[in-house]
Amino acid sequence: MSTYVPIRSDASPLGQDAPTTEAVGPSLAFDDPRHLLAHRWLVEETYVLDRQEYDDWLALLADDIHYFMPIRVTTAAGAGYDTARRMAHFDEDRYSLGRRVARFQTEHAWTEDPPSRIRHHLSNVRTFATRVDDELVVESAVLLFRSRGDVNEPSLVSAGRTDLLRRTGDRWLLARRHIAVDESVLRTQNLAIFL
Amino acid sequence: MRDADTVLANVRRGMLPAHIYNDDEVFAAERERLFTRAWVFVAHESEIPQVGDYVVRKVMDNSFIISRDQSGEIHAMFNMCLHRGMQVCRAEQGNASHFRCPYHGWSYRNDGQLAGLPFHKEAYGGEEGFARKQQRLIPAPNVDTYNGLIFVSLDPDAPSLPDYLGDFAFYLDYYTKQSPSGVEVLGPQRWRIKANWKIGAENFAGDMYHTPHTHTSVVEIGLFREPKAAKRKEGCTYWAGRGGGTTYKLPPGTLEERLRYVGYPDEMIERMKEQWSQDQLDVIGRDGFMVSAASVFPNLSLVHNWPKVAEGGDADDDAVLPFISLRQWQPIGPGETEVLSWFVVDKEAPEEFKKLSYKAYVMCFGSSGMFEQDDVENWVSLTTTAGGTMARDLLLHGRMGLLEDDSPVVEPLKPDQFAGPGEARVGYAEHNQRALMNEWADHLDGGVRA
Numbered sequence: 001m002s003t004y005v006p007i008r009s010d011a012s013p014l015g016q017d018a019p020t021t022e023a024v025g026p027s028l029a030f031d032d033p034r035h036l037l038a039h040r041w042l043v044e045e046t047y048v049l050d051r052q053e054y055d056d057w058l059a060l061l062a063d064d065i066h067y068f069m070p071i072r073v074t075t076a077a078g079a080g081y082d083t084a085r086r087m088a089h090f091d092e093d094r095y096s097l098g099r100r101v102a103r104f105q106t107e108h109a110w111t112e113d114p115p116s117r118i119r120h121h122l123s124n125v126r127t128f129a130t131r132v133d134d135e136l137v138v139e140s141a142v143l144l145f146r147s148r149g150d151v152n153e154p155s156l157v158s159a160g161r162t163d164l165l166r167r168t169g170d171r172w173l174l175a176r177r178h179i180a181v182d183e184s185v186l187r188t189q190n191l192a193i194f195l
Numbered sequence: 196m197r198d199a200d201t202v203l204a205n206v207r208r209g210m211l212p213a214h215i216y217n218d219d220e221v222f223a224a225e226r227e228r229l230f231t232r233a234w235v236f237v238a239h240e241s242e243i244p245q246v247g248d249y250v251v252r253k254v255m256d257n258s259f260i261i262s263r264d265q266s267g268e269i270h271a272m273f274n275m276c277l278h279r280g281m282q283v284c285r286a287e288q289g290n291a292s293h294f295r296c297p298y299h300g301w302s303y304r305n306d307g308q309l310a311g312l313p314f315h316k317e318a319y320g321g322e323e324g325f326a327r328k329q330q331r332l333i334p335a336p337n338v339d340t341y342n343g344l345i346f347v348s349l350d351p352d353a354p355s356l357p358d359y360l361g362d363f364a365f366y367l368d369y370y371t372k373q374s375p376s377g378v379e380v381l382g383p384q385r386w387r388i389k390a391n392w393k394i395g396a397e398n399f400a401g402d403m404y405h406t407p408h409t410h411t412s413v414v415e416i417g418l419f420r421e422p423k424a425a426k427r428k429e430g431c432t433y434w435a436g437r438g439g440g441t442t443y444k445l446p447p448g449t450l451e452e453r454l455r456y457v458g459y460p461d462e463m464i465e466r467m468k469e470q471w472s473q474d475q476l477d478v479i480g481r482d483g484f485m486v487s488a489a490s491v492f493p494n495l496s497l498v499h500n501w502p503k504v505a506e507g508g509d510a511d512d513d514a515v516l517p518f519i520s521l522r523q524w525q526p527i528g529p530g531e532t533e534v535l536s537w538f539v540v541d542k543e544a545p546e547e548f549k550k551l552s553y554k555a556y557v558m559c560f561g562s563s564g565m566f567e568q569d570d571v572e573n574w575v576s577l578t579t580t581a582g583g584t585m586a587r588d589l590l591l592h593g594r595m596g597l598l599e600d601d602s603p604v605v606e607p608l609k610p611d612q613f614a615g616p617g618e619a620r621v622g623y624a625e626h627n628q629r630a631l632m633n634e635w636a637d638h639l640d641g642g643v644r645a
Contacts, residue, residue, distance in 0.1 A: 013550040071384055074287040086553070087382040087538060089562045095506045096558050099416055103565055108411035111568040152389070152579075184287060185533060186386035189571045191563035 005082050007162065007178040009066050014091050018066030019164055019175045023128030023137035035127040038138040038165055041172055046120040046142075049194055052112075054101040057194065058094075062166055062175040067092040069159075069179035069195065089181065089191055104192075111192045117147045118193055124160075134167035135175070142195055146188060155188035157181065159195050196224040196639070203636040208601075209594035209629050213586035216391040217578050222529035229493060229638040230255035232350040234359045236495040236523055237261055237271060239380035239537070240343035247290040247305055253525060254347050259335055260284050260294065261345060264306035271335035271347050272307040283332065294332075307331040342371040343378065344521075360491065361436020362616035368475060369486045370497045370519050374466040376542035380521060381553075383535040384562040390574035391581070392494055392524040392532040393635065398570065399488040399496035399522075401432045401627025403441045404595065409569050418558070418565065419502040420515075428622050431484055431608060435617025437634060439627040440489025440497070442478075450480025457485055457501040458516040463544055477614035484613065490627075492634040494524040497539075500566075504555045516548070518556040530578050536561040593632070596624025 009015030028035040048057050061067075069090040070083035092100075103109050124141040144157040164176035179195050196202065197220055202212050215221050237252040238261045249262035251274060258274035260283070276283050281298040284291075293310055295302040301312045309330035312319070319325035337348040339356035341364060346356055357364065371378050398405065406422040413419045421427070421443050429444035445453040454464045468476065478484050490496045501517040519539040524532050538556040540549050559566050580586065596604050605620050613619040620626060 013553055071382065074285070076286045076289050076291075079286070079289050084382060087384065088557060089384055091554070091557050095504075096554065099418055099558065100563075100565060102416040103412045103418075106412040106415045108415065109569065110409065110412075111572040152575075184385065186562055188386065189388045189575055190386070190568040192568045 001077075003077070003082075005080070007068065007070060007083065007180055009068060009176065009178070011070065011083070011086075012066070012068055012088065012091050013086055014093065015066050015068060017064065018068075019062075019064060019135075019166070021130045021132055021135045021137070021164055021176075024130055025128065027126035027128055027139075032127070034129065034136055035125075037172065038127040038136050039125045041165060042122055042125060042138060042140055042163075045174075046122050049120055050118055052104070052115060052118075054104060054194075058098060058101055060174055061094065061097065062168065062173040063094055064175060065092070065094055065097070066176045067097060067179075068177065069181055069191075072181055072184045074184050089186070090179065109192075111190060114149070116193065119145045120195075121145065130164075136165045136172075138163045138165055144193060144195060146193060148189075157186065157188055157193075157195065158183070161195065196220045199224070199639070203640055205590055206632050206636045209592075209597060209625065210590040211593045211632065213581045213589040213591050216394060216581035217530045217586070218581075219529055222526070224639050225526065225635075226255055228641065229635065230349070230526070232348065232353060232638060233493045234337075234339075234346040234348045234353065234356055235493065236344060236491070236521075237347050238345045239378070239521070239539075240269065240340065240345060241377075241379040241542075242288075243269070245290065247292055248288075249284065249291060249305065250288045251284055251286065254335075254349060255526060257349070258282060259347065260332070262291075262305045264304070265292065266306075268306070269338070269340070269345060270306055271338045271345070272303075272332035273335070275333070276301055277309070277330055277332070278312070303332050307334060342367060343380075344371060359437055363436035363438030363491060365435065365472075365475060365616050366433070366438065366440060366486060366489060367491075367497075368471060370489075370499060370521070370539060372470060373463060373541040374470055374543040378519075378539050379542050380537045380539050382537035382561075383522075384537075385533060385535050386562045387527065387531060387533050388571050388575060389530055390532055390571065390578040391530060392526040393632075394574045394577060395522075395524040395532065395534070395570075396490045396492070396494050396496060397628040397631055398574075399498065400439050400490035400631045401434075401441055401625060402488075403427050403430055403432060404623040404625075405570075405573075409573060410566055412569065413502075413559070413565050417503060419500060421500075430487070431613065431619045431621045432624060432627050433613070433615055433617050433619035434627050434630040435615065438489060438491035439617070439630055441487045441627075442484035443487055444621075445479070445483045445485050447483070450476055453479055453483065453485070460545060460548060463541060463548070466541075466543060474614040474616075482608075482613050484619075490631060492631055493638075494526070496522050496524065498522075498560060500555075500559060502555050502559050504551050504558070516551045516555050518552045518559065520556055520560045522560075530582060534562075536567075593625050593628055596620065596622075596626050 009018035070088045121143040128137040147154040160180040162178045166175040235254045243263045259271045276296040283294040283296045309327045335347040336351040430442045488498045501515040522536040608619045
């Protein structure tokens with residue numbers, strides 16, 4: 001019996017216009033050029049996020065991005081759902097992500113002054129073809145280590161991600177990110193970070 | 196609790212011994228004397244709309260199943276099997292007619308009554324030896340609701356909920372009764388912060404003073420136009436019954452114009468006019484105040500803001516939309532709090548409004564909210580420092596709004612200036628934080644008024 005319940009954009013009140021492309025078939029071989037491309041894209045992104053180069057990160061996002069991190073809840077086996085109804089930690093479009101980045105760039109975003117030291121540990125990457133040549137679905141695991149101040153206990157956020165990458169011109173952009181956070185109660189003081 | 200008399204006396208005059216925000220003995224006293232008595236919010240009826248629905252929530256460190264039984268009645272039951280003490284429900288939410296203890300298999304109906312136990316006859320002598328019908332999961336000593344908000348008190352002799360809330364109920368209606376159908380409550384987002392639970396409750400109760408400074412960044416990015424320093428101080432704070440809050444002063448206009456200014460569509464305004472009393476309408480339409488943050492003693496807070504939710508126009512245009520949030524500061528330890536934050540929306544609101552109000556909430560408050568991020572950073576830092584021995588000797592200055600001789604800097608608004616109950620004053624002050632902390636002192640002291 002699987003406990004896996006996929007996250008879907010249409011579970012969000014804001015996800016009605018999100019891209020709907022889905023994975024087709026088994027994961028691509030690890031030497032498949034499409035997998036190599038997608039894996040490299042994700043690795044490069046972790047460096048952008050760890051260095052908090054958020055303008056560069058915004059440039060990696062498609063205009064119709066749906067960035068969605070629902071709340072995980074503990075439910076009985078067989079309940080058939082493990083996310084809260086119509087509520088999320090992140091449920092973002094380009095405007096809201098842009099505001100979040102703009103805020104970090106003011107001189108008054110105290111929560112990140114001094115900045116956190118963060119490291120996205122990326123693993124378990126697998127890539128799937130879709131019915132669209134220019135779109136790939138990529139799944140990955142990410143473990144975020146975050147340290148604030150000198151001796152504050154660091155926090156960890158563990159999550160699985162399912163991304164939709166889309167070729168736009170000569171670049172690949174993130175068109176959808178579903179984040180399955182692995183805790184129902186987050187042990188980090190806020191989400192002034194991106195996964 | 197060390198030097199309890201001195202600590203409480205200082206708190207009552209608005210001088211706060213800094214260690215009360217991170218001290219084992221103070222926390223033990225809160226656990227034993229405060230959270231065993233006060234009415235504590237646990238859930239909203241809309242979280243368990245169907246027969247059999249339940250959520251599991253805590254009052255301090257006591258786990259309760261909040262369920263809707265087969266007849267639709269709501270129960271709050273201590274989540275501990277009567278036999279060997281196992282939690283009978285380990286999920287956070289769901290739907291069940293029965294809860295079966297995984298240890299030995301005792302099962303309880305969703306109204307708490309013991310329904311079955313393995314080998315009842317052989318091991319207990321059947322009904323004669325051990326009557327199931329008289330056994331039930333321990334009900335919370337007191338449960339009551341207001342506008343669908345479910346509160347629990349662990350004190351069998353607690354005052355009634357209406358008496359406890361007192362005139363704060365007048366203000367709760369702005370957040371939780373905008374139409375005859377009331378609100379739906381979605382969430383909660385839950386996360387843990389290394390901060391003392393009282394800080395959030397005090398902040399939401401009356402800290403208009405922090406808004407322009409802590410939240411400068413959200414004004415700078417054009418998300419929320421209101422918290423500019425000069426503008427924020429035109430609002431008033433009010434305290435009534437066991438709660439109080441802050442308001443923003445609205446631009447001149449009629450009731451309808453002012454509600455439109457914060458982003459309510461006309462059909463919602465029409466329902467508010469039907470739903471609210473003349474006094475409730477006058478606070479907005481005649482006096483020009485709109486509720487924002489508020490707290491109910493001890494650890495329930497509310498917030499109502501109206502940010503800009505989409506691109507287009509400049510920061511001062513009218514494309515704003517209001518949202519409401521309800522949150523609980525659940526004490527975990529002297530230096531740790533679990534925040535439970537819900538999004539609240541009128542059930543009869545148009546779907547498009549619900550959608551955008553949700554968007555506004557997620558952007559501004561909760562685990563990723565842009566307001567909340569900066570608040571928590573301050574509270575964690577404060578709590579860490581309050582754990583040091585020096586903090587015992589530091590009396591934090593919480594007397595804003597009072598002169599040396601205890602007379603107020605600003606007189607309360609008169610009934611023709613503010614139609615709401617309780618005491619309201621324009622400008623920056625800490626009357627509400629003191630009122631909240633006076634309740635805190637009364638509970639720790641044992642001298643709780645009815």
